[in-house]
Amino acid sequence: MACLTVRYIRQGTGPKQGAPINIAFVDKKDVESLGIGVEDAIHAIARQVAGPVGINVFDMEAVTTTSDGIMVEGAIVTMAAADIGEVHQEFGILHMEELEVTPELIEEEPHLAQWEKYFKGKKLFRGPAPHKKLIPVHNAVMTGRAINNNSATEMMNAVTMEEILLPILGQLQIMNDGPVVFGITGEIMSVGIGMTVAEKYGRVFPTRQFRAGDTAHGSGEYAKNVKSNIPCIVAPKSVLAKHILRALNAGMVPGLHISCSPAVLAVASAKGAEIATYNITEKAKIELRSVGVDVDKIKPKAPMSDEEIIARADEIIPGVVDPVLVNSSEIVTKLEISV
Amino acid sequence: MKLMHTSLPEFKLKLQMAALKQSPNKTLEIRGIENLKSAKMQSLRTGRIELAVEEIARDKDIDKVEVVVMPRVPETMHTVIVKGIAKDGTAKKAILETINIIHPTEEVELADVKEIDDRRPPLGRH
Numbered sequence: 006m007a008c009l010t011v012r013y014i015r016q017g018t019g020p021k022q023g024a025p026i027n028i029a030f031v032d033k034k035d036v037e038s039l040g041i042g043v044e045d046a047i048h049a050i051a052r053q054v055a056g057p058v059g060i061n062v063f064d065m066e067a068v069t070t071t072s073d074g075i076m077v078e079g080a081i082v083t084m085a086a087a088d089i090g091e092v093h094q095e096f097g098i099l100h101m102e103e104l105e106v107t108p109e110l111i112e113e114e115p116h117l118a119q120w121e122k123y124f125k126g127k128k129l130f131r132g133p134a135p136h137k138k139l140i141p142v143h144n145a146v147m148t149g150r151a152i153n154n155n156s157a158t159e160m161m162n163a164v165t166m167e168e169i170l171l172p173i174l175g176q177l178q179i180m181n182d183g184p185v186v187f188g189i190t191g192e193i194m195s196v197g198i199g200m201t202v203a204e205k206y207g208r209v210f211p212t213r214q215f216r217a218g219d220t221a222h223g224s225g226e227y228a229k230n231v232k233s234n235i236p237c238i239v240a241p242k243s244v245l246a247k248h249i250l251r252a253l254n255a256g257m258v259p260g261l262h263i264s265c266s267p268a269v270l271a272v273a274s275a276k277g278a279e280i281a282t283y284n285i286t287e288k289a290k291i292e293l294r295s296v297g298v299d300v301d302k303i304k305p306k307a308p309m310s311d312e313e314i315i316a317r318a319d320e321i322i323p324g325v326v327d328p329v330l331v332n333s334s335e336i337v338t339k340l341e342i343s344v
Numbered sequence: 345m346k347l348m349h350t351s352l353p354e355f356k357l358k359l360q361m362a363a364l365k366q367s368p369n370k371t372l373e374i375r376g377i378e379n380l381k382s383a384k385m386q387s388l389r390t391g392r393i394e395l396a397v398e399e400i401a402r403d404k405d406i407d408k409v410e411v412v413v414m415p416r417v418p419e420t421m422h423t424v425i426v427k428g429i430a431k432d433g434t435a436k437k438a439i440l441e442t443i444n445i446i447h448p449t450e451e452v453e454l455a456d457v458k459e460i461d462d463r464r465p466p467l468g469r470h
Contacts, residue, residue: 088451095467096418096449139467140419142444147418149451163448 007039008341009046012179014238016056018336019187020327021236025167026057026151026160029340030180033064033082041344043083047098049344051087057151059160060085063180067103067128071173072209074116074202074217074263075252076123079177080130084157088149095139097148101156102134102206113213115262116202122255131204132156135211144208156208170198170232173208174240174248179333183244187336190237191326192229193296196220197266199228200289218260218284220292228292238336239325242318246272250311253278260285260300267298268322275321277308296323349384352377358390362397363409370401376413386470392463416464418447 014028029050036046047060062083069080085098092098104110106129111117120129132144133156145154152161158176161168170190178185199222203213215221222228239245249272257263259273261281270293273280282300285293290300314321350358356374363372377383393411400409424441454460 088449089455091451093449093451140417141421142419143446145419145446147446147449149449149455152446154446161446163446164452 006343007041009039009041009049009344010035011050011340011342012333013054013338013340014179014336015338019169019236019238020189020329021234022165022167023236024160024169025162025165026059027054028160028169028171029054029058029060030176031060031062032180033062034066036062039344044098046344047083047085047087048092049342051085051092051148052090053340053342054087055090057088057149057162058086059151059153059157060087061153061157061176063176064128064130065180067130068120068124069130069173070116070202070204070208071248072198072201072264073249073266073269074204074257075248075269076116076119077174077177077248078124078127079173079180080128081157081173081176082130084144084146084153086146086148086151086153088151091148093146093148097146099133099138099144099146101130101132102137104129104131104206110205114202114204116217116252116257118262119252119255119257123251132206132208132211134206144211158208168235170194170235170237170239172198172237172239174245175238178240178244179238179337182333184241184330185333185336186239186241186325186328186330188237188239188325188328190232190235191324192233193267193324194237195229195231195233196222196292196296197264197268197324198232199223199292200264200266200269202262202264217263218265218281218289219286220289222292223288225288225291226295229295237325241330242322243315245322246315246318249273250276250314254311265289265293265300267293267296268324270298270300270303271322272314274303274306275309275314275317276311277305298323348387350387350390352380352383352385355385355390358394359397359411362394363401365398366401370407370409372397372401372409372411374411374413396463412453414450414453415447416467418449420445420447 012030016027017023061081064082065079067080083100144156150164199220203216259269259280363370426439428437430436
């Protein structure tokens with residue numbers, strides 16, 4: 006019998022109430038090397054855990070985008086939720102849709118110029134195709150208590166109603182055995198995650214609903230509290246800075262091509278890069294002002310080098326309350342599961 | 345006239361009767377539809393649920409029948425009406441919003457069940 010390596014975070018790990026359910030990450034390449042299907046692997050993990058668990062399957066050769074529209078290497082290709090050893094037959098598994106990157110798609114989604122410059126030829130995955138999922142709105146899977154939502158970047162317990170936010174960069178740190186930051190989301194992150202880019206089959210929205218410079222929250226000063234008190238596992242800010250800088254260096258302009266989240270604006274401001282203030286909606290400005298970011302008052306500063314921004318990322322990029330830097334080995338157990 | 349749907353009070357009564365039919369000592373509790381005030385329940389399934397209640401209640405080891413009603417599709421979409429009522433009781437203004445609710449699936453009720461007989465048709469074949 007073969008063994009599958011699973012990166013496993015036990016329920017309760019982390020600050021506040023910790024992870025609300027168990028979390029299991031698996032590399033699709035490891036699954037394929039065993040000659041089994043992804044769904045077989047998911048069922049094997051479900052049986053082994055025998056409790057509520059969110060399961061994410063990664064293709065580390067593919068690319069995806071963050072909610073800011075920043076392109077990153079490593080993508081979630083399948084999401085699952087399991088409980089009591091079972092995977093719900095109808096709502097337990099969802100596959101992300103591979104998107105063919107064409108000149109037409111890049112024209113519609115200018116942040117994909119990053120693919121053209123850095124990742125040409127790589128497969129692109131974000132969310133699922135809406136016509137292939139059974140529930141009406143969210144890109145979510147659920148079995149019993151376990152809910153895996155927003156294309157596998159948010160996990161919840163439907164009974165305790167606790168939640169954890171898992172932005173893609175933090176998950177990729179775990180897949181790469183790198184350090185991560187455990188913390189509480191806070192008001193800045195709550196506002197930031199609502200500032201998305203327009204994407205077909207996006208991680209949260211199936212259609213191009215909210216363009217760069219706009220906010221999906223649209224809830225004024227309430228936006229800062231929407232997701233402000235939730236445990237999260239994120240990448241260290243130096244890693245986030247490196248990715249934002251790479252996008253800026255591809256000519257991406259915050260508020261025009263990529264989002265106007267506080268993190269993106271902070272890095273762009275430190276670099277002395279252009280910010281499309283004119284394209285940021287009044288709704289987005291209200292939400293940004295509510296957390297102390299007034300885009301109309303951002304003044305050009307003496308530009309820092311990329312290296313300096315990365316080195317000083319913790320003081321430049323706002324967000325995440327009570328952050329604790331840990332090696333992923335401190336929170337992740339590598340399980341060998343018989344399949 | 346052939347009634348295709350059963351009224352909510354009649355639905356509840358029918359399930360009580362199906363349990364009591366086996367013995368006056370059998371009790372029945374319905375959970376999950378407490379906030380429904382008026383609704384029409386699918387008649388075809390009402391009959392099958394009556395049959396299921398009777399079958400469960402027939403077991404001499406079983407004292408109580410629990411009937412749990414939960415969303416089959418675990419994300420439900422709702423309209424939210426925010427209404428402003430004036431001093432004279434008239435509705436002056438309403439804002440319509442929407443909210444989507446995610447629910448646990450049936451496994452939360454089945455963890456300690458010894459025997460499960462799933463009689464639900466696949467989605468789309470009702």
